[in-house]
Amino acid sequence: MEQKAGHEKTAQDKDxxxxxxxxxxxxxxxxxxVILKTKMMDYSPVKGFMxxxxxxxxxxxxxxxxMDRRFKExxxxxxxxxxxxxxxxxxxEAEHVEGFAPELAWVTKGGSEILAEPLLxxxxxxxxxxxxxxxxxxxxxxxxxLINQWCNVVRWEKSTKPFLRTxxxxxxxxxxxxxxxxxxxxxxxxxxxxxREFLETEMAIPAIAGRKSEREKFxxxxxxxxxxxxxxxxxxxxxxxxxxxxxxxAKVFDITFLDQDDQLKHVWQTSWGVSTxxxxxxxxxxxxxxxxxxxxxxxxxxxxxxxxxxKKDRDRVLEAVSELSAKLKEDLRIKLDDREEYSPxxxxxxxxxxxxxxxxxxxxxxxxxxxxxxxxxxxxEKEVILRGELSARLPxxxxxIQSDMLKRALEFREANxxxxxxxxxxxxxxxxxxxxxxxxxCGDAAxxxxxxxxxxxxxxxxxxxxxxxxxxxxxCGQKAVATAYFxxxx
Amino acid sequence: MEQKAGHEKTAQDKDxxxxxxxxxxxxxxxxxxVILKTKMMDYSPVKGFMxxxxxxxxxxxxxxxxMDRRFKExxxxxxxxxxxxxxxxxxxEAEHVEGFAPELAWVTKGGSEILAEPLLxxxxxxxxxxxxxxxxxxxxxxxxxLINQWCNVVRWEKSTKPFLRTxxxxxxxxxxxxxxxxxxxxxxxxxxxxxREFLETEMAIPAIAGRKSEREKFxxxxxxxxxxxxxxxxxxxxxxxxxxxxxxxAKVFDITFLDQDDQLKHVWQTSWGVSTxxxxxxxxxxxxxxxxxxxxxxxxxxxxxxxxxxKKDRDRVLEAVSELSAKLKEDLRIKLDDREEYSPxxxxxxxxxxxxxxxxxxxxxxxxxxxxxxxxxxxxEKEVILRGELSARLPxxxxxIQSDMLKRALEFREANxxxxxxxxxxxxxxxxxxxxxxxxxCGDAAxxxxxxxxxxxxxxxxxxxxxxxxxxxxxCGQKAVATAYFxxxx
Numbered sequence: 005m006e007q008k009a010g011h012e013k014t015a016q017d018k019d020x021x022x023x024x025x026x027x028x029x030x031x032x033x034x035x036x037x038v039i040l041k042t043k044m045m046d047y048s049p050v051k052g053f054m055x056x057x058x059x060x061x062x063x064x065x066x067x068x069x070x071m072d073r074r075f076k077e078x079x080x081x082x083x084x085x086x087x088x089x090x091x092x093x094x095x096x097e098a099e100h101v102e103g104f105a106p107e108l109a110w111v112t113k114g115g116s117e118i119l120a121e122p123l124l125x126x127x128x129x130x131x132x133x134x135x136x137x138x139x140x141x142x143x144x145x146x147x148x149x150l151i152n153q154w155c156n157v158v159r160w161e162k163s164t165k166p167f168l169r170t171x172x173x174x175x176x177x178x179x180x181x182x183x184x185x186x187x188x189x190x191x192x193x194x195x196x197x198x199x200r201e202f203l204e205t206e207m208a209i210p211a212i213a214g215r216k217s218e219r220e221k222f223x224x225x226x227x228x229x230x231x232x233x234x235x236x237x238x239x240x241x242x243x244x245x246x247x248x249x250x251x252x253x254a255k256v257f258d259i260t261f262l263d264q265d266d267q268l269k270h271v272w273q274t275s276w277g278v279s280t281x282x283x284x285x286x287x288x289x290x291x292x293x294x295x296x297x298x299x300x301x302x303x304x305x306x307x308x309x310x311x312x313x314x315k316k317d318r319d320r321v322l323e324a325v326s327e328l329s330a331k332l333k334e335d336l337r338i339k340l341d342d343r344e345e346y347s348p349x350x351x352x353x354x355x356x357x358x359x360x361x362x363x364x365x366x367x368x369x370x371x372x373x374x375x376x377x378x379x380x381x382x383x384x385e386k387e388v389i390l391r392g393e394l395s396a397r398l399p400x401x402x403x404x405i406q407s408d409m410l411k412r413a414l415e416f417r418e419a420n421x422x423x424x425x426x427x428x429x430x431x432x433x434x435x436x437x438x439x440x441x442x443x444x445x446c447g448d449a450a451x452x453x454x455x456x457x458x459x460x461x462x463x464x465x466x467x468x469x470x471x472x473x474x475x476x477x478x479x480c481g482q483k484a485v486a487t488a489y490f491x492x493x494x
Numbered sequence: 495m496e497q498k499a500g501h502e503k504t505a506q507d508k509d510x511x512x513x514x515x516x517x518x519x520x521x522x523x524x525x526x527x528v529i530l531k532t533k534m535m536d537y538s539p540v541k542g543f544m545x546x547x548x549x550x551x552x553x554x555x556x557x558x559x560x561m562d563r564r565f566k567e568x569x570x571x572x573x574x575x576x577x578x579x580x581x582x583x584x585x586x587e588a589e590h591v592e593g594f595a596p597e598l599a600w601v602t603k604g605g606s607e608i609l610a611e612p613l614l615x616x617x618x619x620x621x622x623x624x625x626x627x628x629x630x631x632x633x634x635x636x637x638x639x640l641i642n643q644w645c646n647v648v649r650w651e652k653s654t655k656p657f658l659r660t661x662x663x664x665x666x667x668x669x670x671x672x673x674x675x676x677x678x679x680x681x682x683x684x685x686x687x688x689x690r691e692f693l694e695t696e697m698a699i700p701a702i703a704g705r706k707s708e709r710e711k712f713x714x715x716x717x718x719x720x721x722x723x724x725x726x727x728x729x730x731x732x733x734x735x736x737x738x739x740x741x742x743x744a745k746v747f748d749i750t751f752l753d754q755d756d757q758l759k760h761v762w763q764t765s766w767g768v769s770t771x772x773x774x775x776x777x778x779x780x781x782x783x784x785x786x787x788x789x790x791x792x793x794x795x796x797x798x799x800x801x802x803x804x805k806k807d808r809d810r811v812l813e814a815v816s817e818l819s820a821k822l823k824e825d826l827r828i829k830l831d832d833r834e835e836y837s838p839x840x841x842x843x844x845x846x847x848x849x850x851x852x853x854x855x856x857x858x859x860x861x862x863x864x865x866x867x868x869x870x871x872x873x874x875e876k877e878v879i880l881r882g883e884l885s886a887r888l889p890x891x892x893x894x895i896q897s898d899m900l901k902r903a904l905e906f907r908e909a910n911x912x913x914x915x916x917x918x919x920x921x922x923x924x925x926x927x928x929x930x931x932x933x934x935x936c937g938d939a940a941x942x943x944x945x946x947x948x949x950x951x952x953x954x955x956x957x958x959x960x961x962x963x964x965x966x967x968x969x970c971g972q973k974a975v976a977t978a979y980f981x982x983x984x
Binding site: 046048049050053054055056057058061062064065081082083084085086087088089090093106107108109110111112113114115116117122123125132135136139140145151155156158160162171172174345 | 544579583602641645
């Protein structure tokens with residue numbers, strides 16, 4: 005099949021982008037279009053359940069690899085706990101069961117037998133894991149227990165959205181036991197910092213770390229902390245949570261140990277998790293009207309090589325790009341797209357939509373000049389470079405893209421974070437500008453509730469190092485005790 | 495706490511081995527004892543469901559890492575499909591549903607709602623994946639589809655055994671679509687060879703590859719192939735299966751593509767899997783009366799360093815082993831066990847039971863002589879070596895252990911594989927000697943059934959390159975068409 009000889013796209017090259025709704029027209033539709041067009045996910049016949057296709061799953065694999073390394077470096081080990089939890093176990097911790105009851109999937113029959121006690125598909129695994137821990141922990145020598153699992157969980161959702169809210173999702177859940185309250189709190193905060201640093205370093209997503217209000221904390225926790233990111237439509241997304249469980253679960257599940265002083269004590273526990281919703285965050289923070297934009301460290305393919313083939317020069321161009329690809333593969337994640345049933349322009353559109361950070365174009369004229377053309381996905385900038393300089397240039401360019409993407413995301417967040425001390429102005433900001441709004445708050449759940457009812461905004465978190473900027477709660481005018489980040493959220 | 499100064503175990507060092515039933519006394523109890531004592535798995539409150547503890551899960555992670563690499567090198571990608579399958583989808587392929595019906599777990603309620611159609615927890619994912627593939631495949635350009643998923647599955651079992659048969663287990667299941675029958679058959683056999691080679695190279699387990707009989711094939715497959723290993727009690731274990739599904743599923747799920755000749759055709763499919771039962775195989779092939787024996791390539795910890803601490807020399811010994819550990823960690827998986835609440839002898843027993851391939855002992859006298867002591871787990875051999883030679887010696891020693899372990903497993907299998915052409919003798923071998931019995935077979939399922947009823951032995955597989963050694967079926971005396979490996983199996 006004859007191919008166009010140039011580096012330009014033409015009208016004949018199917019431009020998938022035309023099938024993506026622009027963000028400004030309908031953000032929500034843009035998000036769905038990007039996911040379906042790039043084949044990241046697909047709907048199953050069961051409402052709320054979805055398949056994560058290879059293009060989406062490859063990102064989850066990167067998240068797993070880079071996150072798991074951090075867990076192991078801090079002494080955690082992986083394990084696997086049963087999918088099904090007896091109803092009676094889940095009911096042991098009162099707040100916990102109340103929080104999850106409306107979202108449970110019930111297994112009532114196994115084989116041909118109706119079960120005497122229904123089993124629940126785990127919505128989270130505290131209950132079943134605590135049951136094991138009550139047997140595994142005996143002595144102070146058994147502590148700390150630092151275990152994580154990567155698994156699927158099910159929470160029956162009425163209204164779902166790919167990656168952000170699905171009835172089944174993949175996540176990791178860490179569950180630890182400690183001798184002292186201080187150790188448990190230190191673990192909770194250590195993990196929170198791992199999440200924040202991971203988002204920033206690997207995903208180029210700046211995140212605010214802080215404490216959740218009582219109203220927003222995990223069902224059964226003493227304190228919940230979270231990392232919160234701002235999506236490009238100005239809505240916030242909770243990207244990870246870390247819970248100090250205190251002794252709530254230890255007491256009802258009877259997890260005790262004989263301490264060095266010969267006293268029998270309850271352990272102090274934590275749990276923490278991030279899920280496939282991080283993939284949704286990645287799409288919404290960096291994506292644009294042409295589709296995905298992947299930060300180089302997260303990209304399953306960092307560089308795609310597209311040869312420009314002509315009848316006359318086909319063989320020598322193919323040979324040159326094969327050689328180039330083999331060489332670059334030693335250090336980078338490279339894809340050589342040498343399919344001949346598609347034109348170069350078609351491929352440019354496809355790989356742009358799929359967010360591959362850098363494209364290399366090589367045609368006959370480039371070979372003659374001993375050069376290649378590099379194109380950045382994030383800015384569209386082109387650069388002509390000698391082939392001999394490519395191995396040195398590419399890692400540098402990828403790092404540049406990574407840091408530029410973080411910088412832009414940070415600038416966006418800064419531009420969309422506003423301080424406010426007047427409630428009428430607050431409501432206007434939430435309605436018209438979106439973003440984070442930093443306010444002083446009295447700590448009363450009634451004020452928090454009123455804000456939610458008036459504006460749909462919730463407290464995303466209470467950052468660690470911020471004193472109240474005003475003496476007065478923005479809602480009730482009483483004495484403020486905390487600074488809170490409010491936003492509408494996914 | 496004062497520690498003993500020597501390299502010898504004493505009566506005070508708790509020897510866990512005494513709590514393990516010897517193989518010769520009760521093989522089945524030996525297996526359970528090893529698993530529980532080494533903390534690889536634990537029973538949950540739900541019958542047949544178990545937790546895989548860190549010591550067991552670390553082996554699964556190694557299997558995943560080394561197997562997944564092979565899948566990716568052969569062009570496969572990972573994805574994730576829903577846990578729950580509508581009853582109507584599973585019922586589409588008649589043989590398939592008949593095979594799995596007795597083992598299904600039924601979800602009948604989601605949230606507060608009784609489901610109109612019950613959902614089944616996947617016992618395997620052909621049905622749900624074929625439903626997706628019917629939409630994903632349109633043109634020959636979409637083929638082949640080479641997708642794998644790592645996930646949990648549930649099969650309600652009446653009688654269970656850790657790792658070998660549990661109601662929930664972890665596995666990988668590959669599902670591919672091809673243009674032609676030949677391509678599908680080539681894929682099926684390529685995966686079978688990956689399994690065989692993986693078992694041999696990484697797990698030091700020799701396996702026989704071959705075809706399953708009609709009676710033993712996968713419910714819904716055209717042909718099933720498997721790799722079969724021999725456990726140290728003489729029973730066989732099916733370690734992995736690879737199915738050529740033909741067009742059975744493509745026809746009922748309507749997976750069609752427009753071929754280059756403009757004809758609408760059904761795809762040809764394969765599916766294949768290995769599971770956490772491989773961990774059971776590892777235990778039973780290599781374990782001994784002192785517990786686990788891990789092949790170095792599978793061992794999460796390859797070398798454990800045990801310092802011998804005395805009051806006087808504590809600091810300088812600890813300093814030396816820390817330095818040693820840091821240096822060796824660059825290339826090997828090293829654990830420094832510097833706990834002071836346990837004696838060296840206690841640690842020797844513990845790490846032997848846990849199967850760590852090599853132990854390094856370092857005491858004050860060793861420091862003075864600039865030496866360390868190496869102890870092999872598989873043979874118990876000790877070797878004194880200069881510290882300067884350790885970095886070179888260890889990788890060599892680990893490779894030696896790996897190949898010795900394979901050699902011993904192979905010798906055991908050879909010694910327990912017998913040819914037989916007389917049915918009375920056959921029955922005697924199966925009853926008294928166990929192992930594989932190679933016989934000629936007429937191909938009739940009735941003969942296969944008779945053997946099973948008489949002896950509990952089944953056809954494990956029909957190897958590729960073996961012609962019948964006799965003209966007559968060992969059971970009925972009719973013309974033999976195949977050579978079959980029979981054995982009692984897990």
